[in-house]
Amino acid sequence: MTATRKTALVVAPGRGTYGKGELGSIARLHGARFADRIANFDAQRRDRGQPTVTELDGADRFSVATHMRGDVAAPLIYTATALDFLSIDRDKFDVVAVAGNSMGWYSALALGGAVSVADGFRISNAMGLNSQTHGPGGQVLLQIVDEYWRPVPSLRAQLLGLVAAIAARPGHALALSIDLAGMLVFAGNEEGLAALLAEAPPTPDRDPLRLAGHGPFHTPLMFGSSDRARAELPPSLFAAPAIPLVDGRGHIWRRFASDPAAIRDYTFGHQILAPYDFALSVQVAVREFAPDVIILPGPGDTLGGAIAQALIGIEWQGIASKADFAARQASNPVLLAMGRTDQRAAVTGGQ
Known part of the structure; x- marks a missing residue:
């Protein structure tokens, strides 16, 4: 270990991070070095009669209708994340923990060694397809911090109260889906979402946003996805992690004290059907492992704001605002x- 080696928390991104700007990035960044890995992922897709990662990443143009669909977005995001992780210069960084956001949990499983990289792709690919197996509905994102990334007084409590009231109405399903620190994602059926959009109090900087192509993730409406995952993805895929994992409850799965069956049960149960507290996962990870840095693999960098807002929420190392x-x-x-x-160059050593 060199004297300058830093400890790192790695955070795997979720849906919505492979966009127009990322098209072609897998081939450009990883095609030469990780040709065998990409070939394995392509073969898995081909065996299921699906377009390969190489074909999708190499498309002439980015298509929202195609590339944002769960069964396409998930394998592209997983591939970019996993290969970025394998590109981290381990002479410069000691990865002490791994977390992820939403579907990024499937990537985190592989980064932390709870499943192999090839099986991580199998899981992500299957869940990308399974994520489309749900009741009608989707997700809405609302911002709850001001332009300085400081919480708007009482707004979080107002929104959670409103959501609980809407969910109590006949025919309305609505619940917290993901806590992103400065933003909350709510999910539900069409009646629940319509009521939220109509009745939500004013939010700072941005209007409520319906997330295109997203189902009612992290709610009981995803029961079909959970059932299919348990039927299709066997316990034999899972092992105890080699690097500690922090899940969407803030629970730490430690190297020598984690039951692989329990990891699988969480992954295909609570992780699909209950809220994902991303902010808490980051806060627990930095408090428990005190990393020198947080590394955010690709694709994209859109999760950076949520990570920063999670740190601001606990004033990590004196960081209490966007300016800080x-x-x-x-x-x-x-x-x-x-x-x-x-x-990227600082993380990979220019590889």
Whole structure:
């Protein structure tokens, strides 16, 4: 170990991170070095009669209708994340823990060694398809922090109260889906979502956003996805992690004290059917493992804001506002996003 080696928390991104700007990035960044890995992923897709990762990443143009669909987005995101993780310069960084956001949990399983990289693709690919097996509905994102990334007083409580009231109405399903610190994602059926959009109090900076192509993730409406996952993805895929994993409850799966069957049960049960507290997972991870840096693999870097807002929520190392975070990034970066060229070079050693 070199004297300059830093400890790192790695956070795997979820849906919505492979966009127009990421088209072709898998081939460009990883095609030469990880040709065998990509060939394995392509073979898994081909065996299921699906377009390969190479074909999808190599398309002439980005298509929202195609590339944002769960059965396409999931394998592309997993591939970019897993290969970025394998590109981290381990002479410079000691990965001490792994977390993920929503479907990024499936990536985290592989990054942490609870499943193999090939089986991580199998799981992500299957869940991308299974994620389309649900009752009617979707997700809406609402911002709850101001322009300085500080919480708007009482807004979180107002929204949670409103959601509980709507969910109590006949025919309305609505619940918290993902807590992103500065933003809350709610999911439900069409009646529940319509009521939320009609009755939500004013939110700062951005209007409520219906997330295109997303189902009612992390709610009981996803029971079909959970059932299919349990039927299709056997216990033999899972092992105890080699690197500690922090899940969407803030629970830590430790290397020598984790039951693989329990990891699988969480992955295909609670993780699908109950809220995913991403902010808490980051906060627990930094408090427990005190990393020098947080590494955000690709694709993209859109999760960076949520990570920063999670740190602000606990005033991690004195970071209490957007300005504090920007100043820290300028002087001694705490967050290294591999979707950014300069920060990527710092993580990979220029590989």
